[in-house]
Amino acid sequence: MKITINxxxxxxxxxxxxxxxxxxxxxxxxGNVLIVTEDDGIALTTTNLDLGIRCRIKAExxxxxxxxxxxxxxxxxxxxxxxxxVSFETDDDHQAKLRSGGSSFKVMGIGEEEFPALSTLExxxxxxxxxxxxxxMLRSVSYAQSADESRFILNGVYFKLSDQKLTVVATDGxxxxxxxxxxxxxxxxxxxxxxxxxxxxxxxxQLNRDDNITITFTERQxxxxxxxxxxxxxxxxxxxxxxxxVEGSYPNYQQVIPKETHxxxxxxxxxxxxxxxxxxxxxxxxxxxxxxxxxxxxxxxxARSAEFGEAHESIAIQYDGxxxxxxxxxxxxxxxxxxxxQDDVFFEIKDDLSPGVFKTLDDFLCVVMPLRLN
Amino acid sequence: xxxxxxQATSSPSSRKIIHIDMDCFYAAIxxxxxxxxxxxxxxxxxxxxxxxxxxxxxxxxxxxxHSAMPVFKARQLCPQIILKPVRFEAYRAEARKxxxxxxxxxxxxxPLSLDEAFLDVTGHPEFAWKIARQIRQAIREExxxxxxxxxxxxxxxxxxxxxxxxxxxQFAVLPKDIATFMKDLPVRKxxxxxxxxxxxxxxxxxxxxxxxxxWPIPRLIGFFGQKWGNTxxxxxxxxxxxxxxxxRPRKSLSTEMTLPKNLETLEECEALLPELLETLEExxxxxxxxxxxxxxFLKLKFADFRTTTCERPATNLDRSAFAELLREAFGRHAxxxxxxxxxxxxxxxxxxxxxxxxxxxxxx
Numbered sequence: 001m002k003i004t005i006n007x008x009x010x011x012x013x014x015x016x017x018x019x020x021x022x023x024x025x026x027x028x029x030x031g032n033v034l035i036v037t038e039d040d041g042i043a044l045t046t047t048n049l050d051l052g053i054r055c056r057i058k059a060e061x062x063x064x065x066x067x068x069x070x071x072x073x074x075x076x077x078x079x080x081x082x083x084x085x086v087s088f089e090t091d092d093d094h095q096a097k098l099r100s101g102g103s104s105f106k107v108m109g110i111g112e113e114e115f116p117a118l119s120t121l122e123x124x125x126x127x128x129x130x131x132x133x134x135x136x137m138l139r140s141v142s143y144a145q146s147a148d149e150s151r152f153i154l155n156g157v158y159f160k161l162s163d164q165k166l167t168v169v170a171t172d173g174x175x176x177x178x179x180x181x182x183x184x185x186x187x188x189x190x191x192x193x194x195x196x197x198x199x200x201x202x203x204x205x206q207l208n209r210d211d212n213i214t215i216t217f218t219e220r221q222x223x224x225x226x227x228x229x230x231x232x233x234x235x236x237x238x239x240x241x242x243x244x245x246v247e248g249s250y251p252n253y254q255q256v257i258p259k260e261t262h263x264x265x266x267x268x269x270x271x272x273x274x275x276x277x278x279x280x281x282x283x284x285x286x287x288x289x290x291x292x293x294x295x296x297x298x299x300x301x302x303a304r305s306a307e308f309g310e311a312h313e314s315i316a317i318q319y320d321g322x323x324x325x326x327x328x329x330x331x332x333x334x335x336x337x338x339x340x341x342q343d344d345v346f347f348e349i350k351d352d353l354s355p356g357v358f359k360t361l362d363d364f365l366c367v368v369m370p371l372r373l374n
Numbered sequence: 375x376x377x378x379x380x381q382a383t384s385s386p387s388s389r390k391i392i393h394i395d396m397d398c399f400y401a402a403i404x405x406x407x408x409x410x411x412x413x414x415x416x417x418x419x420x421x422x423x424x425x426x427x428x429x430x431x432x433x434x435x436x437x438x439x440h441s442a443m444p445v446f447k448a449r450q451l452c453p454q455i456i457l458k459p460v461r462f463e464a465y466r467a468e469a470r471k472x473x474x475x476x477x478x479x480x481x482x483x484x485p486l487s488l489d490e491a492f493l494d495v496t497g498h499p500e501f502a503w504k505i506a507r508q509i510r511q512a513i514r515e516e517x518x519x520x521x522x523x524x525x526x527x528x529x530x531x532x533x534x535x536x537x538x539x540x541x542x543x544q545f546a547v548l549p550k551d552i553a554t555f556m557k558d559l560p561v562r563k564x565x566x567x568x569x570x571x572x573x574x575x576x577x578x579x580x581x582x583x584x585x586x587x588x589w590p591i592p593r594l595i596g597f598f599g600q601k602w603g604n605t606x607x608x609x610x611x612x613x614x615x616x617x618x619x620x621x622r623p624r625k626s627l628s629t630e631m632t633l634p635k636n637l638e639t640l641e642e643c644e645a646l647l648p649e650l651l652e653t654l655e656e657x658x659x660x661x662x663x664x665x666x667x668x669x670x671f672l673k674l675k676f677a678d679f680r681t682t683t684c685e686r687p688a689t690n691l692d693r694s695a696f697a698e699l700l701r702e703a704f705g706r707h708a709x710x711x712x713x714x715x716x717x718x719x720x721x722x723x724x725x726x727x728x729x730x731x732x733x734x735x736x737x738x
Contacts (some may be wrong), residue, residue: 173732173735255735288727327728355731369732370731371731372728373722
């Protein structure tokens, strides 16, 4: 193969696919990027067997071909090349020669036949939506995923398609975040899958362009075609990701969402976040608790620990119901507040042993279980 | 911030405390499980180790046998005594059943060992006398064992009272009777007064708590030291404000021996180690839940009443390690030794964090 390619395009293409490659891959081939020539450019593919990603970048192809090369090493070299035009050619011994200005590199590769192919999903289960909307949805729930590997079902975000709506859900058993959105294209479909946490993180990294994303899923895998938009930096068409999904059935999360609203207060999101953050400064590992106490026109957020002392924060609210207090892990309160874009949030509370619920005017809610004070 | 012990919120003077003491607990279980020996003198223990009775039934007590008595001596007093091996697992199982019975009446239960506990029933509407009777009846019906109970406004009096109508009886010290009750109570019955202190007091002409009440505080402090002197002033008047504590995390477990004659040499002290070690091991077996310890320690009290303690990290009871501690402690003062003690220290109880509640699906 023989191509000429812009250094910065090549570099940004490699950055797209680099992230999921482990620094110490279990097989040498998994540390490599598959480079395949196409009509108007090259396709770059990496995989860790759970998750694979492919992007296309513009290049002048004078001789078609393919090769795999160590992706991290290659990315370092390409980024440092002295001239913006790079000529790239391979020989039969799986070696690549790069020339740019006065630099010339020879990089040892591995035959492309060893590279595990990414699957293309044949499925009716397809939904299309603007990728920035999906990014918002994922950001508003992904912090609630469980990191406890013994609860592998919860180590991901649950995607559910039904009633013209896409719903994303995450929970670690102590808090639950749910966000739904009406879907125009493909909303009539029904189905669900659990996307592993690592794929969610990679997806969030990719979803930053003003273009659509197409989601396709089967019983074993989910694929994402992420449009690259207009300002593409040499990227062509779309970025393709295919991921295994978490096998098993997601818990019936709806049962933990309180059916009734007892007391609701409206709060400025930023202000509430700052107050909880400050109060939490006196908490310790042993007493990682903030108390939320609402009384007529007043919300008090307080925290104390034997080691450090006490904190009290006051916020004026519109409220004329009974006095209610409950204690929460401050992180569980701050996470949704950090992730949401809205200026205002609603907080619902019933008593000290019932969950607190954040809501927004969108179809979002976050249920947080309290701490029982000893 | 959170204190791991929960205390009665009522004012001390109005408390209702019950002390439940099982009658010859281990021996009673052995007799219940082997009715063929129930009417005979039965001792528990003595099979292994240095051969002392852990306990014995009332039939054997009639012959003068008692707990901690060497087996050979028990056999001299009562040649027909039947010895049963110790079965701590069986005793623990019964202790758990009995605690479940207590829990029907109060949450404030302070177990002292497998066979006795303090209950604070101040919050219960029923008379403490009636509660004690119901508890003893439930114990009899559900385990086939008998218990004695003491009822009083504080722990010290309740414990003394449970001994008053033993076995299978109960006795109450009412607040109005405390003064009379204390007047004639031998000082030996007070919490913390052992045979040696009792003998010392006897030399001073003190036999009853009434006698001790005559002593002004400075004299008590002069005799017993600051802390203990003040405490005794209260105890001798039947006052004891210690709350019934439900989780009293045990920080250490130890055993000690006050010697009949002060010991002058290291070798004499060393010769005591096997017996002390065996007692310590036995005491550890009796804990309702065995837990690992992290340190061992050795304490010496010298003829001039100075006390020294040596300790080191350890996770098992190794005699040579105690011997090394003894050498170190012994070298600290050039005085004869009047008391040797051994013990283990348990890890500090961690502060209990607030409990994070979880969704119901997460529990399953």
